[in-house]
Amino acid sequence: MTNQKVAVVTGSSSGIGYETALALARNGFRTFATMRNLDKAKTILDVAKKGKLLLHAVKLDVTDDKSVNDAIKTVKSDAGRIDVLVNNAGYGLMGGLEDLSMSEIKAQYETNVFGLIRVTQAVLPIMRAQKSGTIVNVSSIGGKAALPLMSPYIGTKFAVEGLSESIALDLEPSGIRVIIIEPGAIKTSFDTGAVVAKKTQDPSSPYYANMQKLQSSLGTILQNATPPSRVADVILGAVTSSSPSLRYTVGDDAALLAQKRRELPDSEFKKLVLEFFK
Ligand SMILES: NC(=O)c1ccc[n+]([C@@H]2O[C@H](COP(=O)([O-])OP(=O)(O)OC[C@H]3O[C@@H](n4cnc5c(N)ncnc54)[C@H](OP(=O)(O)O)[C@@H]3O)[C@@H](O)[C@H]2O)c1
Numbered sequence: 001m002t003n004q005k006v007a008v009v010t011g012s013s014s015g016i017g018y019e020t021a022l023a024l025a026r027n028g029f030r031t032f033a034t035m036r037n038l039d040k041a042k043t044i045l046d047v048a049k050k051g052k053l054l055l056h057a058v059k060l061d062v063t064d065d066k067s068v069n070d071a072i073k074t075v076k077s078d079a080g081r082i083d084v085l086v087n088n089a090g091y092g093l094m095g096g097l098e099d100l101s102m103s104e105i106k107a108q109y110e111t112n113v114f115g116l117i118r119v120t121q122a123v124l125p126i127m128r129a130q131k132s133g134t135i136v137n138v139s140s141i142g143g144k145a146a147l148p149l150m151s152p153y154i155g156t157k158f159a160v161e162g163l164s165e166s167i168a169l170d171l172e173p174s175g176i177r178v179i180i181i182e183p184g185a186i187k188t189s190f191d192t193g194a195v196v197a198k199k200t201q202d203p204s205s206p207y208y209a210n211m212q213k214l215q216s217s218l219g220t221i222l223q224n225a226t227p228p229s230r231v232a233d234v235i236l237g238a239v240t241s242s243s244p245s246l247r248y249t250v251g252d253d254a255a256l257l258a259q260k261r262r263e264l265p266d267s268e269f270k271k272l273v274l275e276f277f278k
Pocket residue numbers: 010011012013014015016017035036037040060061062063088089090091092111115138139140141182183184185186187188189190193228
């Protein structure tokens with residue numbers, strides 16, 4: 001039995017999850033880098049091997065009860081404990097609300113909200129028995145401030161914020177901490193992984209022109225955005241802090257947006273966002 005801390009990260013195949021799993025492993029956590037498709041594990045496993053890191057790849061699809069329960073059972077039987085859970089898996093759904101099908105919208109909530117709940121429910125009994133643990137929920141600055149043509153995505157991130165704040169209250173007496181991460185634009189494959197409503201891509205859609213503009217500006221914004229390793233560093237700092245904050249924004253854009261959202265009345269904030277995406 002060692003007293004090495006154990007971390008589980010969802011969505012570790014790329015972007016923020018990939019960098020976070022490596023940052024935790026490099027800083028002494030025995031890390032379970034989970035992903036829904038293990039064919040994508042080669043790169044992270046190669047990096048871990050080169051760096052002599054204690055990092056394992058485990059299959060976990062956050063939308064599948066059995067996959068989640070099997071993965072968490074595997075971690076528990078291999079490592080005996082879970083100190084840190086990073087709920088990172090997620091994707092963006094874009095388009096006008098009326099252009100999206102209910103199945104597209106339900107799939108978005110299934111991953112970004114119910115997926116996070118599913119993994120958290122599987123891990124909580126382990127942390128409760130330990131009387132310790134840290135749950136990190138990767139939200140978005142879009143969980144505090146709405147952006148256009150992403151209403152279901154924004155809805156999922158507002159849900160993650162409220163849920164996280166509420167369970168932070170419930171779990172305080174059990175020694176389990178909850179941390180919310182609110183990245184701004186991060187240079188990952190988030191834009192290429194995003195699902196765009198078919199109808200909004202049709203020139204007859206009332207949202208078509210704005211969607212075209214948004215997609216081209218999002219591509220440019222993400223190219224010049226904060227690297228995902230910066231989010232990983234913030235997560236590492238938060239989980240190793242003796243008194244972490246409830247929430248952390250990542251990136252100057254996120255800090256500025258959060259500040260404007262706090263300071264401006266709704267009508268002024270709406271003008272600012274519309275102007276930015278014009
Ligand atoms: N990039 C940004 O600007 C930004 C800003 C704010 C917040 N975020 C949030 O950051 C998180 C990570 O996104 P990212 O930017 O790093 O994008 P990314 O590179 O596209 O990574 C998304 C990860 O989520 C995984 N995933 C998707 N559905 C899953 C499922 N059902 N089960 C397990 N894993 C699943 C993907 O796996 P596959 O490889 O199998 O698709 C991938 O590993 C998301 O929650 C996103 O909302 C991103």
